[in-house]
Every structure is written in structure tokens, then in C-alpha cells.
Amino acid sequence: MMATRQPITDSDTADEAVRTTCDDASVCKRFATSKGYWKDPYIQYFVRQTSERKAPEINRGYYARVHGVNFLLDAFIRKTACKCQVINLGAGLDTTFWRLKDENLLPKKYFEVDFPMIVARKIHNIKTKPPLSKPIVETHSTDSLLIDGHSLDSDRYTIIGADLRDLPGLEEKLKRFQMSPELPTLFLSECVLVYLTPQQSSSLVRWAAETFHTAMFVNYEQVHMADRFGQVMIENLQRRQCNLAGVEVCRSLEAQKERFLSTGWETADALDMMTVYSLLPQADVGRIERLEFLDEKELLQQLLQHYSICWATKDKLKLGLSEVAF
Numbered sequence: 158m159m160a161t162r163q164p165i166t167d168s169d170t171a172d173e174a175v176r177t178t179c180d181d182a183s184v185c186k187r188f189a190t191s192k193g194y195w196k197d198p199y200i201q202y203f204v205r206q207t208s209e210r211k212a213p214e215i216n217r218g219y220y221a222r223v224h225g226v227n228f229l230l231d232a233f234i235r236k237t238a239c240k241c242q243v244i245n246l247g248a249g250l251d252t253t254f255w256r257l258k259d260e261n262l263l264p265k266k267y268f269e270v271d272f273p274m275i276v277a278r279k280i281h282n283i284k285t286k287p288p289l290s291k292p293i294v295e296t297h298s299t300d301s302l303l304i305d306g307h308s309l310d311s312d313r314y315t316i317i318g319a320d321l322r323d324l325p326g327l328e329e330k331l332k333r334f335q336m337s338p339e340l341p342t343l344f345l346s347e348c349v350l351v352y353l354t355p356q357q358s359s360s361l362v363r364w365a366a367e368t369f370h371t372a373m374f375v376n377y378e379q380v381h382m383a384d385r386f387g388q389v390m391i392e393n394l395q396r397r398q399c400n401l402a403g404v405e406v407c408r409s410l411e412a413q414k415e416r417f418l419s420t421g422w423e424t425a426d427a428l429d430m431m432t433v434y435s436l437l438p439q440a441d442v443g444r445i446e447r448l449e450f451l452d453e454k455e456l457l458q459q460l461l462q463h464y465s466i467c468w469a470t471k472d473k474l475k476l477g478l479s480e481v482a483f
């Protein structure tokens with residue numbers, strides 16, 4: 158029988174361009190950690206050190222991103238005394254599971270979702286690198302982990318290959334791996350929703366609000382994208398065939414909040430990253446500002462003003478999250 162070849166479509170090419178962004182994020186994080194911006198002993202097992210230097214403003218931007226997101230994530234886990242689950246959407250090669258394990262902050266279960274191709278790569282690295290696999294085995298009660306090409310399941314950590322645009326498929330896979338709608342749940346998406354159309358990301362956050370009673374959603378991504386600087390960012394990505402399908406929601410902090418408030422979330426707050434940077438512990442900010450000389454202060458400001466963190470909650474009082482703010 159003759160093998161049939163599937164034609165490569167425009168949407169395959171577009172998805173492939175989106176998948177490459179996972180390496181961009183990890184390469185930048187690895188470079189910044191090699192300069193001492195923060196510690197991440199695990200990222201070296203996922204991406205090679207690049208010979209290409211990243212500019213100080215990029216490194217400071219990643220510092221603000223990682224610390225801003227971790228601040229909210231850790232506050233949620235502490236408030237729930239770890240009796241919660243975290244679902245990292247579009248997690249790529251992120252290493253948060255290992256950090257939480259080292260800091261005794263593991264939730265009951267930490268889920269990650271990404272395209273099957275990315276998940277297969279991540280699982281291959283975990284299987285072949287003991288510093289990655291050992292903490293998973295240590296937090297698992299039986300001898301055997303469930304690992305196949307596109308998923309890994311253990312007591313505390315599950316990685317699922319799924320498309321975030323296919324909600325029935327996503328829900329079915331999460332349920333298969335013991336996701337529990339009754340547990341307080343934190344959703345995390347870092348530079349991910351912008352690759353979905355506004356309709357697709359609204360459906361995703363609506364599904365999250367309707368499925369989980371007590372929940373928080375932390376979303377990091379671009380903002381103020383309608384101005385000149387934003388347009389240049391869009392053009393740079395388009396040159397790599399990478400289309401920001403959801404850029405319309407990234408026009409303002411208000412639009413970011415509205416995505417949640419119009420889909421069943423009870424509260425929503427949003428800050429641009431320049432504001433977050435100014436609210437982070439200043440002693441450590443002073444330390445990282447001494448790591449590298451920054452010539453272009455204005456460029457740093459512009460860059461950070463074009464990214465944001467938006468966090469939304471449901472059943473906030475039960476979470477005791479009233480004081481969670483930067």
C-alpha cells in the first residue's frame with residue numbers, strides 16, 4: 158500500500174513558528190541565569206548556552222517576568238497551604254516544578270500542557286537526565302511512572318500534550334490524569350494566550366472559570382501593542398512567520414482585564430511590567446542592576462511598558478487572597 162503524505166498547510170507552518178517561541182523563552186532565561194539574574198539549576202538540561210549575547214534590557218525584562226509571576230504563584234500556593242493544583246498552559250520547557258520541589262512548595266499536583274511535539278522533547282530530556290527525573294521519582298509513591306511519548310504522569314507532576322484550542326480534548330486529558338475541579342486551582346500562562354485568537358483565549362478562560370469553583374489565573378503577555386513600539390514588536394515576529402493572533406486583547410491593561418471579567422471571573426487586576434519592576438524587592442533589583450551596565454534606560458522602560466501581568470480570581474475570599482497585590 159502506498160503511504161499517503163499529508164500536505165503541509167499554512168496552519169502547520171504557523172503552529173511550528175509558535176512552537177519555536179518555547180526555545181526563545183528558555184534560551185533567554187538560561188542566558189539571564191548564567192549572568193546571575195536569578196538561580197535556575199535545571200534550565201541547563203533543557204537548552205544549550207547560547208553564544209549569542211542578550212542585551213541587558215532583555216535580561217532585566219526576564220528578571221521582572223520570572224519574579225512577578227513567581228510572586229503570585231507562590232502567594233497562591235502558600236495561601237492554600239499547598240492544598241491546590243497548578244495548571245501551566247503552554248508551559249514549554251519551564252522549570253517551575255523543580256523550583257517548587259526544592260522550596261517545599263509543591264502543590265498537590267502540578268500540571269503542564271503544551272503541543273505534543275514540545276511535550277515529547279521535554280519528556281525525552283527528563284527521561285535522560287537524572288537531575289530532572291530524580292525529583293519526580295522522589296515525589297512518586299510507586300516504582301513505575303506513566304511515561305509515553307506525549308505524556309508523563311506521576312503523583313505530583315503531570316505533563317500533557319494537547320492543543321489549547323481544543324477544549325474538549327484538553328478537559329478529557331486533564332481528567333484522565335486526576336485533575337480535580339474541587340481543588341483550588343491556579344492557571345498560569347506566560348506568553349501563550351497571545352498566540353490564540355481572542356475568541357479561542359476567551360473560550361479557554363471561560364472554560365476555566367466554569368469548571369473550577371475556587372481559582373486564580375495569572376497571565377503574562379504583551380500590552381500597549383497598538384503604538385509604534387508595539388507595531389515593531391509585531392513586525393519582528395511576523396518576519397519569522399510568527400503571527401500574534403490574539404494581539405487585539407493586548408491593546409491595553411483594561412482589555413486584558415476585560416477578557417476575564419466578561420467570562421465569569423470575579424476580579425481582575427493588571428499591571429505593566431515597568432510598574433511590577435518598581436514594586437519588586439528593591440535590594441535585589443539593586444543587585445541585578447549592578448550585574449551589567451545598561452546604556453539604554455529608555456529602551457528598558459519602553460520594553461517593560463509593553464508587557465504585563467494580569468491576574469483574575471474566583472472565590473477570592475475563600476482563597477484568602479484579598480491582600481495579594483504587588
Ligand SMILES: C[S@@+](CC[C@H](N)C(=O)[O-])C[C@H]1O[C@@H](n2cnc3c(N)ncnc32)[C@H](O)[C@@H]1O
Pocket residue numbers: 175176177178179182183246247248249250251270271272275319320321322346347348349352353
Ligand atoms: C513563548 S513560549 C512560552 C513558554 C513558557 N510559558 C515560558 O514562559 O517559558 C509559548 C508556548 O506556548 C505553547 N503554545 C502556544 N499555542 C499553543 C496551543 N494552541 N496549544 C498548546 N501549546 C501552545 C508553545 O508551544 C510554546 O511552548
